[in-house]
Amino acid sequence: MITVGTELLLGETIDTNAARIGQALAGLGMPVIRRATVGDTPDAIKAVVGEALDRTGLVIVTGGLGPTQDDLTREAIASLLGVELRFDEAIWEALVRRWATIGRTIAESNRTQAMVPEGGTALPNRLGSAPGLWIDTPRGLVILLPGVPIEVDGLLADEVLPRLVARHGSVPITSRMVRTSGIPESRLGELLGPLEEGFRPVTLAYLPDQVGVDLRLTAWRLDPPTASAALDAAEAAIRGVAGAWIYTTGHRDLAEVVLDAARAAGATIAVAESCTGGLVAARLTAIPGSSDVFLGGIIAYADAVKEQQLGVPAALILEHGAVSEEVARAMVVGVASRTGADRAVALTGVAGPGGGSEAKPVGTVWLAWWRGGQVTTRRVCYPGDRGQVRERAAQTALLGLLGAD
Numbered sequence: 001m002i003t004v005g006t007e008l009l010l011g012e013t014i015d016t017n018a019a020r021i022g023q024a025l026a027g028l029g030m031p032v033i034r035r036a037t038v039g040d041t042p043d044a045i046k047a048v049v050g051e052a053l054d055r056t057g058l059v060i061v062t063g064g065l066g067p068t069q070d071d072l073t074r075e076a077i078a079s080l081l082g083v084e085l086r087f088d089e090a091i092w093e094a095l096v097r098r099w100a101t102i103g104r105t106i107a108e109s110n111r112t113q114a115m116v117p118e119g120g121t122a123l124p125n126r127l128g129s130a131p132g133l134w135i136d137t138p139r140g141l142v143i144l145l146p147g148v149p150i151e152v153d154g155l156l157a158d159e160v161l162p163r164l165v166a167r168h169g170s171v172p173i174t175s176r177m178v179r180t181s182g183i184p185e186s187r188l189g190e191l192l193g194p195l196e197e198g199f200r201p202v203t204l205a206y207l208p209d210q211v212g213v214d215l216r217l218t219a220w221r222l223d224p225p226t227a228s229a230a231l232d233a234a235e236a237a238i239r240g241v242a243g244a245w246i247y248t249t250g251h252r253d254l255a256e257v258v259l260d261a262a263r264a265a266g267a268t269i270a271v272a273e274s275c276t277g278g279l280v281a282a283r284l285t286a287i288p289g290s291s292d293v294f295l296g297g298i299i300a301y302a303d304a305v306k307e308q309q310l311g312v313p314a315a316l317i318l319e320h321g322a323v324s325e326e327v328a329r330a331m332v333v334g335v336a337s338r339t340g341a342d343r344a345v346a347l348t349g350v351a352g353p354g355g356g357s358e359a360k361p362v363g364t365v366w367l368a369w370w371r372g373g374q375v376t377t378r379r380v381c382y383p384g385d386r387g388q389v390r391e392r393a394a395q396t397a398l399l400g401l402l403g404a405d
Helices: 017-026 042-056 073-081 089-101 108-114 149-168 185-199 224-245 254-265 279-285 303-310 314-320 325-339 386-402
Strands: 002-004 036-038 058-062 085-087 115-117 120-123 132-137 140-145 174-180 202-209 212-219 246-249 269-273 294-299 343-349 364-371 374-381
Touching: 002 042, 017 058, 017 149, 036 042, 042 058, 042 073, 042 140, 073 085, 073 115, 073 132, 073 140, 089 108, 108 115, 115 120, 115 132, 120 149, 132 149, 140 149, 174 224, 185 202, 185 212, 185 224, 202 224, 212 224, 224 246, 246 254, 254 269, 254 279, 254 386, 269 279, 269 325, 279 294, 279 386, 294 303, 294 325, 303 314, 303 325, 314 325, 325 343, 325 364, 325 374, 343 386, 364 386, 374 386
Parallel strands: 002 036, 002 058, 058 140, 269 294, 269 343
Antiparallel strands: 085 115, 120 132, 132 140, 174 212, 174 246, 202 212, 343 364, 364 374
């Protein structure tokens, strides 16, 4: 898969087309084995597409099919394949009619979009002016698509995927996500590494980010019932050794899992946040329907607010400091008593970059959870910058509400 556009290399535009096409092809059992992005330079386009053709014989290229001077993909591919570009009168007439229906006159520069490499087939684009191109040559198949994401989606559904199925058949690639948190990737690798050989034909990929590690299980070229059984067996094996850190199967956010668990128990939730500044509440309220479980929260950033809104004794802060087990405990009791919540969490910490000390270095966070009148606490020292500390603390807070901590 090749995506073309200098704006992609400069980071001005995010390359979503590669993800869209990769997902669509995986659904047919046609995995992408390599991706590349090049600028709007004919020589670069020719070089990367030529290498890809030699590698697989089937290449999809997006971008560079527009009417402006930097849209050079069509010409570069024709040169690579050693064929002429032919003007297609039918495409041009269709474009003229399309412009006329919206009361506009088409520009002469759009004539380039009616140019088709010799031996190629134009793919009608109902969502844009540039048709896709299907070029089948002795060297391999090249599929050219415009770069606009909505047009890529339309051409994939209308033209490209049906043609690929007719040409190659379809054996879906089936994936399942198992989400973990609270355990580093290296430790997961130690636990799961000895099991991976037994997963085949299912493969396991580790997808870490700053708040957890997603485990993607993929069944390759199996019919749906066989794939489901193979994925079930692999997931069961993973849960056997890492179940304590798994909070869901699928793509749900931890906050949604927390809300569902509380809802099933008939419980309500409240939060008291200092160093996270409302991140926990934001994640909970980002889930539609959270209002039947989440009562609210208090962002008690200043010590005076901790005292006035949560009832934390000033003497407690003076004696132990705002970042302490004692204050976290008082905060969670305060928010639970004021809201009547069945479950609550409180956080107070040093997110940085300054404010740390030898006893309480940057990254230190005290968390306290209230559940049924009982309070549990935990001290964590997170690595990373201010944003990472806050995000990781919010994740730990949610895990404790779930009971997975």
